[in-house]
Amino acid sequence: MRHIDYGIAVLSPAVFAAFPNDAPFDLADVYSCLIAEMQMAVYEVKQRFYEIGSAGGLAELDSLLRNKTVSVSV
Numbered sequence: 161m162r163h164i165d166y167g168i169a170v171l172s173p174a175v176f177a178a179f180p181n182d183a184p185f186d187l188a189d190v191y192s193c194l195i196a197e198m199q200m201a202v203y204e205v206k207q208r209f210y211e212i213g214s215a216g217g218l219a220e221l222d223s224l225l226r227n228k229t230v231s232v233s234v
Contacts, residue, residue, distance in 0.1 A: 164209055 165188070175194065179185045194200035210224070211217040 163204075166209055 169191075171190070175190060178193065179190065191200060191202075195202065210221040212221055
């Protein structure tokens with residue numbers, strides 16, 4: 161996988177007006193429209209993403225935090 165979408169987005173209901181109310185749609189399509197309209201920006205990070213949604217992922221991050229000093233650069 162080259163990219164993973166993570167972070168936080170705060171969206172108003174108006175953002176979804178062009179999308180169907182009664183059928184699923186991809187959030188990536190919403191983001192693409194917002195970017196094309198210059199209503200949203202993206203930032204590509206180079207640091208690793210640590211998923212904690214599974215027992216294995218949580219254990220991996222726990223081990224990292226217990227055994228290393230984690231630094232964040234901006």
